[in-house]
Amino acid sequence: MADKKKLLLIDGNSVSFRAFFAMHNVLDKFISGDGIHTNALYAFNNMLDIILKDEKPTHALVAFDAGKTTFRTEMFSDYKGTRAKTPPELMEQLPLIQEMLNLRGIKTYELKNYEADDIIGTLSREGEKDGMDVTIITGDRDLTQLTTDKVTVKVNIKGVTETEAYTPTHVKEKLGITPEQIIDMKGLMGDNSDHYPGVEKVGEKTAIKLLNEYGTMEGLYEHVDEMKKSKLKEHLINDKDQAFLSKKLATINCEAPIEVKLADVEYQGDNQEQLIQFYQKMSFNSFLEKMDVDTGETQAELPEIKFAELDAEAAKKIASSNKTQTLIVESLGENYHISPIIGLAVESEGNFYATTDVTILEDANFKSWLADGKKEKYVFDNKKTIALLNRYGCEFNGVSFDMLLVSYLLDTNNNKTDIGIVAQNYGHNLPNADEFYGKGTKRAIPEDEKVLMNFLCQKAQIINELHDKMMQELKDNDQDSLYDEIELPLSIVLASMEIKGVTVEAAKLKEMENSFAERLNTIEQKIYQEAGEEFNINSPKQLGVVLFEDLKLPVIKKTKTGYSTAVDVLEKLKDKSPVVQMILDYRQISKINSTYAIGLQKFIQQDNKIHTIYQQTLTQTGRLSSIDPNLQNIPIRIDEGRQIRKAFVPKHPDWEMFSADYSQVELRVLAHISGDENMQEAFKEDYDIHAHTAMRIFGLDTTDDVTPDMRRKAKATNFGIVYGISDYGLSQNIGITRKEAAQFIENYFEQYPGVKQYMDDIVKFARENGYVETIMHRRRYLPDIHAKNFALRNFAQRTAMNTPIQGSAADIIKVAMINMQKKIKDENLQANLLLQVHDEMIFEAPKEEIPILEKLVPSVMDSAVKLDVPLKVESAHGKTWYEAK
DNA sequence: CACGTCACG
């Protein structure tokens, strides 16, 4: 089969479009020497590398649209009438994309009066006839109509590097119709983005149903008169002409008068020399480097840097320099609180020093340089560096540039804790940890320590190279104070919280584990008895069979893989069988036992403490996250789970736990940024906000008339508003009809017109700017705000509404944490800030300090940021975290 | 390694 011919056809326009929006957030970072944007070019080429490797085509062609008018616009003048104009930043890249494709040995082609689809359709049929396997790459699902046993259509999903492969079987599975029926479906349902109508009120679902019954549109219309009288029938008859026209428009012409022959499109491979010149012109460093190392292992091919041993002599030089120096402290394990340092590197005044001998950390000169806050340093991941050095008895201060933090602030998606990956995102070709050390069982430190040392020096060099550019971008985005005053100082606070750790009594957890195990046993036996068989209750699959097949309970919801057995489903089945409540109980206890009672014990270290890791550069909103273990989701809502908090204690028996939380920060933030007068008034007057909302949306005169149920619904509505509300979501949440929910929302917006205005404005802002931001200028890019796909676009809109709220609340508590840490130091308190749970800080402190904290902490928290409404803080204390409520 | 489920704000 070695001579099997393979034809690759790419829809140039739709893939370029996809490529452009996939990298829209870095639009301004990708500019060639002569000022032309290159983001789509870059993404297209990335995709091409992957495709060529996967497909190994013998023949290839990329088809483009020739212009606005085609045989379709002749048939229907408004074809693609509402399609947004191609952005000029993409327009200027299209000729470059064609040029690059030609340099990569791939022919491009366009034909007057025809679309790229028609060229692809025609060639794919010719290829098939010639016995070739054909693969089509496109961003447009319409092309799936071309699928046959020989022709696979791969549609880009999530940007351009991933595709979904459509074979006739996959089309059948996904849509329930054959590829040939797709044009009938399109005819019936029309196409919004190409702007041609189908039959009114007929969408994908209805169209597929009709086709399953009648086969084709022609078959359907032969029998339309026999249909029962219905709205659907009326619409079908009224829109018959439109439907047939739309079918024609949707049909790809597989007999276009193309002039290229299969023999003309043989894949030539790269034109090395000219391609290198082209990449240089575009400043595509990573592609250039890839070409050089194409033949061998990346590891061996890593360029060599000149470096000396980081020894006492080097340390002396480093310590005496007053220049900014770059430090790499390398560890390899999963968890930097446990894994050892395997090497260090320093760049100093243009010289590189590296070592794998950690005894350098005992050198007095080196130690004092590390600790000296006046000696300026660059690093990648300050928090991790502080924590690692701390375990070797070294203090670490003086960082001005943390490349990880900056890359995250510039784009929350560029948040990988691996310098290699971040460097790659900036177009530099540094291997990431998987590439350098190997993956899974193959992971190992290189035998030749020089190889490792060289790698660490490379890291230091990349940090230096990217510093100016990244800091300038931060300034351009008006994010320098977010970095200088919040994230960088916070990394030091978080390091100290992680290092201190929280004391957890293993014995207490063990005791709970035993009692839970006993109860689980009892419930388990009862369930088996009731069900009449033994099975694995923890397996949703087995449980589904027992509940819905053996016990024949009604199916409420299905998941992709089978019956849903989630809580909301089981709640509805409670009165149908006693086994349901038992399963709910079993689930609850089993969760608490495995995740917390048993799970947490594994993380208690020699010092009786748990040292979590706060991820500072992960979330898309600016919140922290906590891993290994997650200490931000310790149970509280149900008392059985809440008991777990009794194991969290202060480090000395006569100390106490102290906690303080913001009350309704997110709603207060919303009142502030929306400027809504009614909501602001409620907070200024310190009303019960949910009761106040209830009074307003139910049209009452006073909050005295608000019933608990009204308050509950108003509270849910307030939450919904913060999340970017939909009537369906709200109706599900509080168990009312969708109509009622819609009415609620309407009332809400009438009562809080400023909130309505904010929701509209922020979505508009996102559409115009491609991102939204918080009060401290934290950014989140939302490329999907332009998505064609309804669900994606709606999701982006809700995110646009929610992110400034959730993100500004995150900004506020971060400021409070930094200020609090400083106060503790200034006032010489022994209290330790240990945990943060999004709107709450948890401390341990000597009993005598509790009265001080009760005043100090709320005042620091409510004055962290000045808003148009007051911030409110509540605090509590007790012998364990359980009692500090 | 993906999925379903469920713990938190």
Add this chain to the structure above:
DNA sequence: ACGTACGTGACGTGA
């Protein structure tokens, strides 16, 4: 007609 609340992490199951 579409398919839904926003943000997280960890566990057990089963391909």
